[in-house]
Amino acid sequence: MTLQGARTALQRVGRVWRRLDVMVRDLPLGLLFLAACFLPGVRGQGTEMGDLPTRPLDALAALALALECLPLALRRRRPLVCLALVSCGFALDQLRGYHSAAGAVLPIALISTGSHLDHHRRTTVLALTAAYVPLAIGLSLLGSGGETPAEFVTFYLVLALAWGAGAWLRATRAAEAERRERVAAETRTAERTQIARELHDVVTHHVTAMVVQAEAARYLTAAPDKLEQSLTAVSDTGRRAITDLRHLLDLLNPDHGTGGREGAGDGGGGAGSGSSGPGPGSGAAAGREARTPAVGRVRTLVEQTRRAGQPVDFTEEGTPPAVTGSADLVAYRVVQEALTNALKYAHGSRTSVQVRHGEREITVEVSTDGTGSRTAAAVGSGRGLAGLRERVGVLGGDFSAGGGPDGAFTVRARIPVARVS
Numbered sequence: 001m002t003l004q005g006a007r008t009a010l011q012r013v014g015r016v017w018r019r020l021d022v023m024v025r026d027l028p029l030g031l032l033f034l035a036a037c038f039l040p041g042v043r044g045q046g047t048e049m050g051d052l053p054t055r056p057l058d059a060l061a062a063l064a065l066a067l068e069c070l071p072l073a074l075r076r077r078r079p080l081v082c083l084a085l086v087s088c089g090f091a092l093d094q095l096r097g098y099h100s101a102a103g104a105v106l107p108i109a110l111i112s113t114g115s116h117l118d119h120h121r122r123t124t125v126l127a128l129t130a131a132y133v134p135l136a137i138g139l140s141l142l143g144s145g146g147e148t149p150a151e152f153v154t155f156y157l158v159l160a161l162a163w164g165a166g167a168w169l170r171a172t173r174a175a176e177a178e179r180r181e182r183v184a185a186e187t188r189t190a191e192r193t194q195i196a197r198e199l200h201d202v203v204t205h206h207v208t209a210m211v212v213q214a215e216a217a218r219y220l221t222a223a224p225d226k227l228e229q230s231l232t233a234v235s236d237t238g239r240r241a242i243t244d245l246r247h248l249l250d251l252l253n254p255d256h257g258t259g260g261r262e263g264a265g266d267g268g269g270g271a272g273s274g275s276s277g278p279g280p281g282s283g284a285a286a287g288r289e290a291r292t293p294a295v296g297r298v299r300t301l302v303e304q305t306r307r308a309g310q311p312v313d314f315t316e317e318g319t320p321p322a323v324t325g326s327a328d329l330v331a332y333r334v335v336q337e338a339l340t341n342a343l344k345y346a347h348g349s350r351t352s353v354q355v356r357h358g359e360r361e362i363t364v365e366v367s368t369d370g371t372g373s374r375t376a377a378a379v380g381s382g383r384g385l386a387g388l389r390e391r392v393g394v395l396g397g398d399f400s401a402g403g404g405p406d407g408a409f410t411v412r413a414r415i416p417v418a419r420v421s
Contacts, residue, residue, distance in 0.1 A: 023073045030072035030105075037065050037100045047094070047103030049155060050139025051146035055097040064092040068102035075112035080124060083113040087128065091135050095142065107162040114166020115173070125163065132156055197387045199245075201333050204384065206241035208343050210234050212308040233307040240304075298335050302353060305339045311350045312339070318357030325418025330391050331355065331362045334399075337384040338366035338411040346409070361397070361417060367410040388413070 017025065036042050043057070057065075067089025074082040086109040093100055117124065136152040214234055302314045320328065335353055342351045346368045356363040385401050388411075392399040397415040404410060 022076050026075055026077075027070075027073040029108075030069040033072070033102055033105055034065055034069035037069075037102050039101075042101045046099045046101040047090075047106075048099045049094045049136075049147065049152070050143040052094070052097035052099075052139065052143050054099045057098060057100070060092070060096060061098045061100070064089050064096065064098060065100060065102050068093060068100075068105045072105060072108065072112075075109060076116050079113040079116040080120070083109045083124070083128075087131065091131075094135070094139060107159065110159055110162040111166040111169070114163040115169040116166075128159075129156075132159075197333075197391070200384055200387065201336055202241060202244040204337075204340050206237050206244070208340050209237045209304060209308045210241075212310075212343050212347060229307075233304075237304060237308075298332060298353070298355060301332070301336060301339065305343065305351075308343055310339070310343055310347060313350070313352040315353070316355045316357075320357045320362075321359065321417055325395075327362050327395060327415045327417040330388075330395060330397075330415050331364050331413070333391065334364045334388055334411065334413045334415075335366060337388055338368075338401075340384070341409075341411075342366075342368045358417075362415045364413045364415070365410065367408050369406075369408050385411075 037046075037057075048054075055061075067085050069089075071082040071085040071089075074085075086105055090103055090106045093103055113124070114121075136149075136156075140147060140149075140152070214230075298316070299314060302312050305312050335355070339351065339353070342349065349369045351366065351368045354363075354365045389399040389401075392413050392415055395416055397413060399413045401411045402409070
């Protein structure tokens with residue numbers, strides 16, 4: 001058998017072993033201790049209290065060994081029952097003077113109980129302490145007097161140390177579970193925040209454009225050609241919004257990426273949506289690529305804003321690097337949010353969009369003339385800009401948004417791109 005084959009076989013055995021009940025997995029440890037008690041070199045070499053002479057194993061010894069070893073199968077499922085049976089077996093073992101190797105099971109039972117017992121922990125400790133006192137007195141009376149009270153106290157402290165080790169394991173396990181739960185909660189919160197940002201960007205921009213276009217269409221009833229163009233722009237914007245929203249909903253779908261749902265769902269929203277989504281029949285990978293905003297699609301975003309009646313000057317400098325990481329998406333969202341605010345708060349004011357591609361960063365600047373844009377900062381909720389500032393900050397960039405002395409409102413972002421090592 002090759003090394004790879006042996007490794008595969010061991011992994012298969014490990015998976016089968018982990019699927020077994022916990023009692024079945026704990027039983028071999030008890031059987032191992034039970035078998036060790038009958039080995040010639042180990043017999044009579046176990047724990048000895050009270051200075052009693054060692055007695056050969058008899059029928060009653062079989063009961064004591066069974067009580068000490070076999071309950072280890074219950075050490076995680078029924079820890080209190082396990083400890084009670086092992087303690088009884090240990091007491092019988094010492095009072096009869098068998099001094100078997102099974103006496104080493106008591107510390108193991110104490111560690112397991114201290115680690116896995118959920119209720120009545122203090123009562124259990126008090127009960128064990130109360131039971132230990134008459135055991136020590138009985139052994140002292142039955143023995144030859146060679147065992148001093150200090151030695152009984154020392155053995156008690158050893159048992160207490162075993163319980164303390166189990167309690168420490170329990171506390172460590174609880175702390176780790178709490179840490180994992182906290183990390184999971186933080187991850188869920190971050191995912192919800194990210195989805196909320198995406199919904200804000202998609203819904204706010206598209207709906208704002210649709211509202212502006214629809215308002216403009218009310219005054220074009222005397223110009224059928226322009227009216228049709230305006231209504232077509234509203235329709236196209238709505239389709240783009242549906243496509244982007246479907247993409248977000250697919251990300252929330254547990255079966256996202258399997259290919260079946262994605263191909264079936266794109267047929268209705270993809271038609272007429274221009275470059276915003278793939279047409280029917282596109283592959284899943286192509287669909288995801290087409291739906292992911294990039295700096296190259298800023299021009300389409302600018303054209304959409306122009307059709308909504310906002311004069312926009314667009315300038316793009318440099319060549320986008322082959323690998324940008326999340327920088328291109330963040331740059332797109334910066335332009336999208338800035339143009340949305342311009343439509344909402346400074347409709348009709350001239351707006352300029354500048355995108356510069358460098359080897360290590362993408363620089364975006366969106367400026368809107370007029371005093372209306374200054375009002376945007378005070379009237380708006382600021383949720384979109386705050387989200388952009390956090391997004392840019394995560395990538396190690398700089399973000400600023402505010403009005404100038406001339407009344408213009410400017411959004412600037414410097415977004416580092418991913419480096420290829």
